[in-house]
Amino acid sequence: MKIETLRWFNNRLEMIDQRILPAAFEYLSYYTAASVAEGIRSMVVRGAPAIGVAAAYGVALEALKLSQRAKGEGNDEKADFKQGMEAGFAVLAASRPTAVNLFWALQRMRKVWESVATQTQQQIAQHLLTEAHEILAEDVRINKAMGAHGAALLQDGARVLTHCNAGALATAGWGTALGVFRSAVESGKKISVIADETRPFLQGARLTAWEMVQENIPVTLITDNMAGHLMAQGEIDAVVVGTDRVAANGDVANKIGTYMVAVLAQRHNIPFYVACPLSTIDMTIATGKDIPIEERSTEEVKGFRDYHWAAAGVTIRNPAFDVTPAELVTGLITEKGVIHHPDAEQLRRLFA
């Protein structure tokens, strides 16, 4: 099954509603930057690369909307368009703070806009839409390149732990960490996946498990607190996760709990790999300390969806990400190859 997390259909963006997976499989439609931003904020779409693609389409949708409204509205047309576009960029930029791909995609869309700013609004909108399509297509190509590099790291028969969902559903397709698994299987290796359920949003239990079942890749679900025990029992050979932002020194921000897995992997001499498109590396941020960590609604921790089990009156914390220091990272798997034991010097060379 080919999973199209986002697709352009009938002049609108459609996104799989990942909040209701795997119980239901539905697309929601988006026509404006504000609605896409809300889709990102509410986690209809999630995963750093997918958020980047969604934001790119959000910009294109806003341009299309403004260019249609603008027809024959007189002198302030140009100012209105510019103002509307800036508002669109702003609402998208405010949707989620941690994933850098969001800002990377917005920056890329802004450059296209600037490069065609003298053209008609309709032409600008078409250029932006073309760029969004290109970002989506590129994402799949990049994932497959990462997949090939990552698959080479896994031994035949490897039992590989992953946290959260860095799959087709977190990207435009194929996936980053799960893309590595898909590529390994495609190359003829037998691997099996251990999926952390990933509280509170349960991306592992709902999304990673679902993707792997669709692909017929053997997958075992555990609660987040079981990973250490399985490592101690010798049941994990490698870890591969995705990331939302990598700092210039190789520190990795990813879904809350990733840090715990990395510390445990180090203790048990298990390689810890991060599948990481170059767009996820933020050279403007020196170390992980400077990566903003989103705190989400306490409702998510009280239970799941509308089913609450937590005792009334308890205070709740809900940091959505944590930072794994570069020293715990065996390798960053990028589309240009694997960076072993990443550090500031290697990342500088990569972008030089």
Add this chain to the structure above:
Amino acid sequence: MKIETLRWFNNRLEMIDQRILPAAFEYLSYYTAASVAEGIRSMVVRGAPAIGVAAAYGVALEALKLSQRAKGEGNDEKADFKQGMEAGFAVLAASRPTAVNLFWALQRMRKVWESVATQTQQQIAQHLLTEAHEILAEDVRINKAMGAHGAALLQDGARVLTHCNAGALATAGWGTALGVFRSAVESGKKISVIADETRPFLQGARLTAWEMVQENIPVTLITDNMAGHLMAQGEIDAVVVGTDRVAANGDVANKIGTYMVAVLAQRHNIPFYVACPLSTIDMTIATGKDIPIEERSTEEVKGFRDYHWAAAGVTIRNPAFDVTPAELVTGLITEKGVIHHPDAEQLRRLFA
């Protein structure tokens, strides 16, 4: 609020149904060893010390039942009683494998039985019931002694992480780890508690949070995968957990996820304490490797209660406990005092 996890009422054992807390607070009644065993297995009652007390009452209930049936039933009375009692011991011993207090309590009840075996069945039953009452009363006394020793380890203002529920609900009252918190507060210290939610059964979110709210002790709930992040942020000063069995070398079996917390605590130089009545130390088991780890039903990991969210077709693991090696344990808090950096030599001396 005084929490009576188990109570003897109207010639029956009553236990709080911990499966439905905190949404509902209800006692269930038990009349036989088999029903108590089922209550243990299905986690109406849980927590190593509480399981021990429940098992003791299970033996007494069986003796009462058999002694009542036996009246005037002829020659085989004595053999029937013995056979019935052995069946009661067996069903209780098979209820849960990891907590040693279960076997410790059964052994203690067996010794009483042997010491009064020549008396009438009614007399034997009364002796056994008296012993169960004594085990219950002792448990609270022991918890308060542990509480005093443990409270001395916590600084005023300490932010203390705990995993699972080692509270009044895991014992006959007061609690082991949460007993330390109660004693610290009683001694005038201001502390705050961070509670891991403890998937899959959610003892932290449901039971620990509820107990601390009842006591007006500030408590913050997190998902199990957030503990590392909070430690990295400098938000945890100490860890106190309970245990289901400690091996002769100081290795600690406790609720799944405890090992991950201990590894993280060591990395961050945070003291990791285990509240541990002497009845939980199993000198017949050399190291943690030999402690049987219960694998529970996969249903528990699919979701919570009847609400399932896991993708269909996924394989599931559900080890209920893990082993924390003694090297990660800063101290065992017992009723006789704190054993710092426990090892085989110190535990041998303790029981000498």
